[in-house]
Amino acid sequence: MLRTLALLVPVWLLIAWICTGCWDRREIVDVAIVMITGVDEGQKPGTYRVHAHVAEPIQLGGPGEAGSAQTKKEPVTHLVTEGRNIDEARAKAERMLSRDIITSHRRVYLIGESAARKGMKDILDQISRNPMNRLSTLLVIAENTKAEKLMDTKVPLETFDVELFREFGLRKMRLPTSIKDYFIAATTPGQQPLAASFAKSKENKIMMSGIAIFRDHKLEGFIKGKEAIALSGMLGGKMGGSITIRIPQVKGDLSIHLDRLQLRRNVTILKGEPEFTFEVRAFGRVLDNRTNLDLSNPSIIQKINKASSEELEHTFKSLFHRLQKQFRADTTGMGTMIYKKHPGYWKRIEKDWPQMYPDQTIKWQVRTEITGVGSIGAPLFIPDNEVEK
Amino acid sequence: MEQFAEELKRTLGSMPDLIFRSAGSSLIVYMAGLADQQRIEREIVDPLTDNKHTGPSVITTPSVQLTDSYQQTVQSILSGMAAVAMRGQDQVLLANVAAYPDRGVPEPHVETSILGPQEAFSENLDTNVALIRRITKSEKLRMKVWHYGSVAHTEVRLLYFDQVAQDELVQEMSQRLDRVHLEDAFGSNYIAESIKDRPLSLFPTVQKTERPDVVANALMKGKVAVAVNNTPIVLLFPFTFWNAFETVEDIYLSYSSATFLRWIRSVFILSALLLPSLYVAITTFHNEMLPTNLLLSIAASREASPFPAFVEAFIMESIFEAMREAIVRMPRVLVQAVSVVGALVIGQAIVQAGIVSIPMIIVVSITGIASLMIPHYETTFAIRILRILLLLMAGGFGFFGIALGLFFTQVYLTGLRSAGMPYLAPVAPMLWKMLKKLIIRQPFERS
Numbered sequence: 001m002l003r004t005l006a007l008l009v010p011v012w013l014l015i016a017w018i019c020t021g022c023w024d025r026r027e028i029v030d031v032a033i034v035m036i037t038g039v040d041e042g043q044k045p046g047t048y049r050v051h052a053h054v055a056e057p058i059q060l061g062g063p064g065e066a067g068s069a070q071t072k073k074e075p076v077t078h079l080v081t082e083g084r085n086i087d088e089a090r091a092k093a094e095r096m097l098s099r100d101i102i103t104s105h106r107r108v109y110l111i112g113e114s115a116a117r118k119g120m121k122d123i124l125d126q127i128s129r130n131p132m133n134r135l136s137t138l139l140v141i142a143e144n145t146k147a148e149k150l151m152d153t154k155v156p157l158e159t160f161d162v163e164l165f166r167e168f169g170l171r172k173m174r175l176p177t178s179i180k181d182y183f184i185a186a187t188t189p190g191q192q193p194l195a196a197s198f199a200k201s202k203e204n205k206i207m208m209s210g211i212a213i214f215r216d217h218k219l220e221g222f223i224k225g226k227e228a229i230a231l232s233g234m235l236g237g238k239m240g241g242s243i244t245i246r247i248p249q250v251k252g253d254l255s256i257h258l259d260r261l262q263l264r265r266n267v268t269i270l271k272g273e274p275e276f277t278f279e280v281r282a283f284g285r286v287l288d289n290r291t292n293l294d295l296s297n298p299s300i301i302q303k304i305n306k307a308s309s310e311e312l313e314h315t316f317k318s319l320f321h322r323l324q325k326q327f328r329a330d331t332t333g334m335g336t337m338i339y340k341k342h343p344g345y346w347k348r349i350e351k352d353w354p355q356m357y358p359d360q361t362i363k364w365q366v367r368t369e370i371t372g373v374g375s376i377g378a379p380l381f382i383p384d385n386e387v388e389k
Numbered sequence: 390m391e392q393f394a395e396e397l398k399r400t401l402g403s404m405p406d407l408i409f410r411s412a413g414s415s416l417i418v419y420m421a422g423l424a425d426q427q428r429i430e431r432e433i434v435d436p437l438t439d440n441k442h443t444g445p446s447v448i449t450t451p452s453v454q455l456t457d458s459y460q461q462t463v464q465s466i467l468s469g470m471a472a473v474a475m476r477g478q479d480q481v482l483l484a485n486v487a488a489y490p491d492r493g494v495p496e497p498h499v500e501t502s503i504l505g506p507q508e509a510f511s512e513n514l515d516t517n518v519a520l521i522r523r524i525t526k527s528e529k530l531r532m533k534v535w536h537y538g539s540v541a542h543t544e545v546r547l548l549y550f551d552q553v554a555q556d557e558l559v560q561e562m563s564q565r566l567d568r569v570h571l572e573d574a575f576g577s578n579y580i581a582e583s584i585k586d587r588p589l590s591l592f593p594t595v596q597k598t599e600r601p602d603v604v605a606n607a608l609m610k611g612k613v614a615v616a617v618n619n620t621p622i623v624l625l626f627p628f629t630f631w632n633a634f635e636t637v638e639d640i641y642l643s644y645s646s647a648t649f650l651r652w653i654r655s656v657f658i659l660s661a662l663l664l665p666s667l668y669v670a671i672t673t674f675h676n677e678m679l680p681t682n683l684l685l686s687i688a689a690s691r692e693a694s695p696f697p698a699f700v701e702a703f704i705m706e707s708i709f710e711a712m713r714e715a716i717v718r719m720p721r722v723l724v725q726a727v728s729v730v731g732a733l734v735i736g737q738a739i740v741q742a743g744i745v746s747i748p749m750i751i752v753v754s755i756t757g758i759a760s761l762m763i764p765h766y767e768t769t770f771a772i773r774i775l776r777i778l779l780l781l782m783a784g785g786f787g788f789f790g791i792a793l794g795l796f797f798t799q800v801y802l803t804g805l806r807s808a809g810m811p812y813l814a815p816v817a818p819m820l821w822k823m824l825k826k827l828i829i830r831q832p833f834e835r836s
Binding site: 017018022024025026027028029031033035055057058102104105107132 | 672673674676684697698781782784786
């Protein structure tokens with residue numbers, strides 16, 4: 001009896017497997033992979049316009065071909081829908097495609113400037129609640145254009161334009177602002193989130209234009225140029241920029257490429273008021289020498305150090321001026337510093353912090369160290385007697 | 390004596406190879422082909438015809454025996470001895486002049502090795518045991534003998550090293566060999582099935598080898614060997630799961646090479662088991678796990694293919710298994726031609742016709758190569774069958790199915806025993822000292 005039952009078990013398993021086992025099987029050919037989503041304001045006020053790129057694998061070369069070089073057409077399909085909220089737009093998009101939309105490979109979420117200025121709150125929940133989401137999706141702002149226009153631009157060197165946004169965030173800037181980072185920054189007391197921003201250059205190419213600053217989930221503005229270099233260096237990213245310095249009584253100027261910053265921040269409470277001291281050690285290399293100086297001379301390097309420290313301090317001060325007075329957003333986490341070091345004090349001033357923040361002063365101590373001058377000391381094209389040693 | 394001849398003719402029939410030779414006043418009976426005729430002439434016939442005195446002492450054959458049992462005489466003639474019936478004697482003299490047609494010492498063709506000895510067993514039991522003795526000149530080697538079958542009368546010997554092999558093991562194996570009742574025991578597999586722990590199990594619990602150095606090595610480690618006449622395969626007990634990962638080459642290579650090969654082998658055996666199931670599970674149920682670029686490449690190839698991933702896997706696996714078996718069975722001269730046809734048909738035509746996608750071909754090829762890496766021939770069958778079962782589970786339930794399948798396999802393996810030893814030792818139960826021998830090939834101790 002037991003023997004018969006034992007022999008019947010495989011039969012039952014087979015039946016279960018055949019009838020019910022494959023219920024959530026989904027072949028790759030029945031799936032539409034969304035690569036990037038862009039959100040803008042819709043034509044009617046209060047609506048959103050959602051633009052998605054869906055990958056078309058068949059353009060990438062099917063079986064038997066060794067990758068033809070004729071991909072004139074970008075291997076994506078464009079889907080544009082409008083709705084009162086993101087989910088409604090998504091539902092409409094589902095009705096336009098023969099395959100199931102999966103967003104688990106969506107790596108960049110692009111938000112247009114006007115939509116970001118109106119407020120991010122309504123956009124954010126749908127991204128994270130969907131079980132097919134990826135918290136490592138990068139959040140990126142399109143400056144001065146609609147997200148749609150940015151996404152339609154063809155990107156050089158890459159098959160998908162998602163790659164451009166991702167490579168910038170991960171490799172070049174090293175300040176990837178994924179959704180996870182955004183949430184962490186938004187929920188840490190005393191810190192506001194930020195995101196990378198891209199704009200369209202005059203030649204119709206996508207360019208990374210700066211850093212977008214948020215306050216209370218609304219886009220406040222952008223930090224650009226030298227200040228963006230300083231800000232990304234402060235927050236641990238790659239700086240990726242040069243500053244130009246002049247040495248007093250020397251004709252011409254030099255370009256210093258800053259490699260990294262070592263930042264030590266300190267806050268003390270004196271008479272009920274916080275006092276911030278920031279110590280910065282910057283490391284850089286001279287990339288372009290438009291003076292006659294001989295850079296192999298250590299005393300000249302000292303002068304360059306001093307000049308660049310002054311320049312950097314100037315940049316930092318203007319950065320914080322903009323952050324504090326213009327945007328009133330505590331992006332660098334000064335409130336978090338108080339929260340971590342003096343939690344009792346923070347509890348008292350927590351509610352007042354947004355008003356206290358613009359009035360804070362920071363004592364800067366900036367030191368620059370030039371760690372390299374390239375392969376040559378003095379410019380090789382100037383005869384020896386004209387070089388200043 | 391004439392009665393004797395008549396009796397023999399009646400028992401054995403008037404066979405053309407049953408030779409009756411009279412020498413002097415004696416009658417010599419032997420089987421042509423089994424007995425060495427030259428020796429009979431030289432050692433038996435000549436002395437008998439020369440000498441005036443006849444008697445057993447005249448014969449110069451080294452091993453002789455006197456018997457008065459008719460059955461024994463018949464058996465001896467059939468085993469190649471010459472029976473000499475002398476006038477006036479009650480007893481028959483049996484002279485051992487056996488010389489079987491035999492292959493000598495052949496080269497191994499299943500367990501080949503690059504740097505080791507190139508000897509293998511042949512069908513002659515005495516030669517095989519002699520090879521083992523030659524390698525281990527140890528006085529500790531002991532043998533126990535059994536004979537089975539009234540038709541084949543096969544001799545089976547149990548070899549072990551006294552005081553090296555555990556007494557319980559020897560006892561256990563002896564008892565099992567005692568209990569074997571076989572009418573005809575052709576080949577060691579019959580014996581193996583009768584004394585194996587679980588003859589119906591998927592996994593092999595006995596090691597079959599055709600190399601004397603492997604047997605000698607095993608005996609020195611405390612295992613027991615069962616040698617069967619007429620089979621070039623010797624059985625070794627006990628056999629754990631991890632023995633299937635070791636090749637004979639391990640002891641002939643340097644320490645680092647052997648360890649490196651062992652690790653690669655383990656990785657590939659694992660992939661031989663799991664790769665098709667993983668591929669089907671990931672592309673069908675869990676495509677979030679693939680990096681996006683890989684997913685798009687796979688999707689690009691799959692666009693043209695009409696079958697779902699699971700069916701593709703099944704088709705390709707069946708074709709590969711069929712090809713593998715066909716190559717083993719076909720005459721050697723055809724192998725080259727057929728493999729070319731196979732490669733063309735499967736590789737080019739199927740893919741270009743768009744019936745099966747390229748990633749599937751890659752997966753099946755890697756799996757095929759990996760399964761050819763398994764050193765122990767019988768384990769390959771276990772792995773292949775399990776692979777198909779896991780494929781079924783993966784196609785239906787994804788990762789959950791694979792996990793379930795592996796779980797049940799694990800439970801099964803843990804309960805399996807080989808000659809009393811747990812199949813997964815030293816991993817389960819954990820024997821720490823032996824674990825080190827498993828992971829690396831121990832460097833030999835320098836004396």
